[in-house]
Amino acid sequence: MFKSIMEWVDARLPVSDLIKSQATEYPTPKNLNYWWNFGSLALFVLIVMLATGLFLAMHYKPDANLAFDSVEHIMRDVNFGWLLRYLHANGATFFFVCVYIHILRGMYYGSHRSPREILWWFGVIIFFALMGTAFMGYVLPWGQMSYWGAAVITNLVSAIPVVGEELVVWILGGFSVGDPTLNRFFVLHFLFPFVVFGLVILHMWALHAVHSNNPDGIDVHEGKDTLPFHPYYTIKDLYGVGVFLMVYLAFVFFAPNFFLEPDNYIPADPMKTPAHIVPEWYFLPFYAILRSIDFLGSFSKLAGVVAMGGAIAILFILPWLDRSPVRSFRYRPLSRQLFWVFVLDCFVLGWVGYNPADATLFDGALPLIVIGRTATAVYFSYFVGLWLVTVLKIEKPKPLPKSI
Amino acid sequence: MDLMKGTIKVAALLVLLLPQWGQASGGAALPVQEWGFKGIFGKFDEAALKRGAKVAVGVCMNCHSLKYIKFDQMRAFGLPEAEIEAMAKDSGRSRKDRMLSVMDAVSAKETYGIEPPDLSLMTKARKGYEDYAYGILTGYLTDQESADIKKAMEDGKLSETERMEVAHVLHMDPRHEDKLKEAITKLEGGGNFNKYFPGHFLAMPQPMQDGAVEYGDGTKASLEQLSRDVVTFLAWAAEPTAEQRKGMGIGVMIYLLVFTAMLYAVKRRIWAKVH
Numbered sequence: 001m002f003k004s005i006m007e008w009v010d011a012r013l014p015v016s017d018l019i020k021s022q023a024t025e026y027p028t029p030k031n032l033n034y035w036w037n038f039g040s041l042a043l044f045v046l047i048v049m050l051a052t053g054l055f056l057a058m059h060y061k062p063d064a065n066l067a068f069d070s071v072e073h074i075m076r077d078v079n080f081g082w083l084l085r086y087l088h089a090n091g092a093t094f095f096f097v098c099v100y101i102h103i104l105r106g107m108y109y110g111s112h113r114s115p116r117e118i119l120w121w122f123g124v125i126i127f128f129a130l131m132g133t134a135f136m137g138y139v140l141p142w143g144q145m146s147y148w149g150a151a152v153i154t155n156l157v158s159a160i161p162v163v164g165e166e167l168v169v170w171i172l173g174g175f176s177v178g179d180p181t182l183n184r185f186f187v188l189h190f191l192f193p194f195v196v197f198g199l200v201i202l203h204m205w206a207l208h209a210v211h212s213n214n215p216d217g218i219d220v221h222e223g224k225d226t227l228p229f230h231p232y233y234t235i236k237d238l239y240g241v242g243v244f245l246m247v248y249l250a251f252v253f254f255a256p257n258f259f260l261e262p263d264n265y266i267p268a269d270p271m272k273t274p275a276h277i278v279p280e281w282y283f284l285p286f287y288a289i290l291r292s293i294d295f296l297g298s299f300s301k302l303a304g305v306v307a308m309g310g311a312i313a314i315l316f317i318l319p320w321l322d323r324s325p326v327r328s329f330r331y332r333p334l335s336r337q338l339f340w341v342f343v344l345d346c347f348v349l350g351w352v353g354y355n356p357a358d359a360t361l362f363d364g365a366l367p368l369i370v371i372g373r374t375a376t377a378v379y380f381s382y383f384v385g386l387w388l389v390t391v392l393k394i395e396k397p398k399p400l401p402k403s404i
Numbered sequence: 405m406d407l408m409k410g411t412i413k414v415a416a417l418l419v420l421l422l423p424q425w426g427q428a429s430g431g432a433a434l435p436v437q438e439w440g441f442k443g444i445f446g447k448f449d450e451a452a453l454k455r456g457a458k459v460a461v462g463v464c465m466n467c468h469s470l471k472y473i474k475f476d477q478m479r480a481f482g483l484p485e486a487e488i489e490a491m492a493k494d495s496g497r498s499r500k501d502r503m504l505s506v507m508d509a510v511s512a513k514e515t516y517g518i519e520p521p522d523l524s525l526m527t528k529a530r531k532g533y534e535d536y537a538y539g540i541l542t543g544y545l546t547d548q549e550s551a552d553i554k555k556a557m558e559d560g561k562l563s564e565t566e567r568m569e570v571a572h573v574l575h576m577d578p579r580h581e582d583k584l585k586e587a588i589t590k591l592e593g594g595g596n597f598n599k600y601f602p603g604h605f606l607a608m609p610q611p612m613q614d615g616a617v618e619y620g621d622g623t624k625a626s627l628e629q630l631s632r633d634v635v636t637f638l639a640w641a642a643e644p645t646a647e648q649r650k651g652m653g654i655g656v657m658i659y660l661l662v663f664t665a666m667l668y669a670v671k672r673r674i675w676a677k678v679h
């Protein structure tokens with residue numbers, strides 16, 4: 001019965017062929033390690049976000065007077081509303097955990113290098129879209145951090161020369177963050193994840209055109225070095241989902257507010273600025289870069305915005321900055337060291353971003369801004385350093401294996 | 405697994421550095437309490453909740469609201485209907501109503517210069533959570549402490565030892581003499597000093613003393629006991645579904661543990677042919 005239906009469909013639309021060539025029998029390098037799980041995990045979280053978000057949207061009210069109460073209504077009165085909201089709020093956190101690991105994995109094993117540049121670009125675009133989505137989502141509960149975070153970030157647009165001021169008003173739908181802002185952010189927050197989903201399809205298309213990289217970073221021979229995706233990687237990815245769920249759900253059920261600021265349980269109050277406005281943890285390193293440019297007088301703000309955007313946009317050209325004949329850092333000792341300095345530096349930036357801009361260390365002897373500027377310099381130096389080390393052939397790669 | 409090795413090293417380094425991660429806060433260190441309802445297996449003590457409800461309705465609701473809770477919801481921890489009825493009546497409401505303050509917002513603002521914040525989310529809405537609320541309730545100066553400060557200021561000057569002493573009582577930094585003096589002036593002007601409120605002066609006068617509420621179950625109503633009980637009640641009010649959440653979580657985690665172990669076994673089996 002099923003077989004004959006499939007035959008009928010396949011004669012008109014080759015569904016079975018697609019599944020076979022792109023999923024079940026899709027050739028995958030046999031030596032992928034667990035760092036390769038984070039792509040499928042990110043897709044899994046995206047689906048969780050779409051599902052929980054859809055049901056949240058059925059009870060949420062995008063109105064400045066009702067939004068905060070409607071989230072509490074979801075938490076208290078809607079059946080398993082607390083579960084929906086905590087899954088969604090913590091889902092954003094774990095989305096970024098997956099995406100950050102996924103990106104760093106690519107940087108380490110050279111997955112962005114030729115011929116995977118377009119695949120990499122789609123990834124960076126997804127990352128941008130994700131940040132926009134999360135930023136607007138955080139505004140929706142309309143707590144103090146929602147409101148003031150939105151105020152601080154939208155204000156950055158005013159740094160754009162000539163049109164900046166008017167652009168902010170256009171974006172906000174008024175002269176300050178308010179009801180029109182909330183309403184449009186809700187609409188865009190609803191829309192963006194579906195755009196992300198579309199981008200993910202393009203990302204997958206590009207992947208399947210050039211196939212996966214692998215920890216050795218060398219080209220593989222189909223057949224000898226590859227395994228059919230199913231059952232090898234379906235089961236490995238599923239196992240990954242199991243482990244991932246244990247971590248994610250431990251937060252959802254036992255520490256659901258760990259990543260949320262207490263201030264966001266205070267309803268938004270345009271008359272009362274919180275003592276210390278902090279963005280969500282996943283924005284902290286970029287927030288630190290933004291604030292570290294404070295020495296250019298009236299240009300500081302614009303320069304800060306450019307640096308912040310550039311910190312991510314520089315990933316677009318990473319495939320051309322790295323000139324080494326070898327992709328994987330497994331065989332590149334110097335690049336590997338640079339990489340770890342870069343990773344640590346991101347944590348330092350995050351810590352700087354978490355603290356108030358005027359904080360100091362050692363009783364005022366060391367202003368945090370100095371650390372912030374240094375860490376920003378180190379962040380960008382990674383990319384320059386990688387280029388120099390490879391273009392000047394300072395690094396001597398270790399010999400590559402013949403096959404994986 | 406080179407990337408793994410590096411990750412472990414970086415993680416170890418971060419674990420060492422993380423305790424230093426926190427930001428320097430202005431206020432005094434909070435009086436950290438053991439809360440039986442916290443933690444994965446924590447459960448609310450129903451007797452404490454009942455006592456706490458009595459304090460909340462009898463004391464706090466003279467000024468504050470608990471707008472996300474209806475009187476009737478307190479049946480969840482076994483408060484008898486008759487008692488709920490009586491509590492609601494005392495506040496001039498019925499048991500189906502939300503727990504709103506007896507004082508309206510306008511007159512509250514006239515009296516205190518600020519609308520007392522709604523308490524239904526209070527234990528989630530401040531750094532320090534339950535400990536902070538407990539700190540606020542117990543952080544006013546005792547009569548003894550007030551007297552000590554008065555004595556230190558008798559001659560209008562602060563000697564070195566007096567400065568240290570006053571700073572200790574007020575939980576402030578002894579090095580900032582001007583700040584100390586400012587605080588003392590405000591205190592003498594009748595300001596409400598609190599050890600744990602950021603900035604130390606708040607609009608709420610000390611809401612209760614020993615014996616503010618008469619407990620029906622024979623528990624001694626010391627300020628500490630009253631505070632513990634009402635904070636327990638506020639923690640319940642902040643998330644009445646918390647116990648359901650944790651209970652469900654335990655089941656889910658056990659299920660996931662077994663399920664993931666099975667997936668791992670299947671994965672090993674399938675990959676055995678490759679390795």
Ligand code: HEM
Nearest residue numbers: 049050053054056057060085089092134137138140141193
């Ligand atoms: C890329 C995927 C998504 C991300 C990263 C994301 C992120 C977020 C974040 C950070 C919040 C604030 C959570 C809080 O503190 O309460 C939020 C709230 C919300 N999101 Fe999403 N979201 C995504 C997808 C969606 C989708 C697809 C929908 C609707 C179809 C949706 C609907 C909502 C609603 C209604 C809220 C407000 C309720 C609440 O604050 O809990 N989200 N989102």
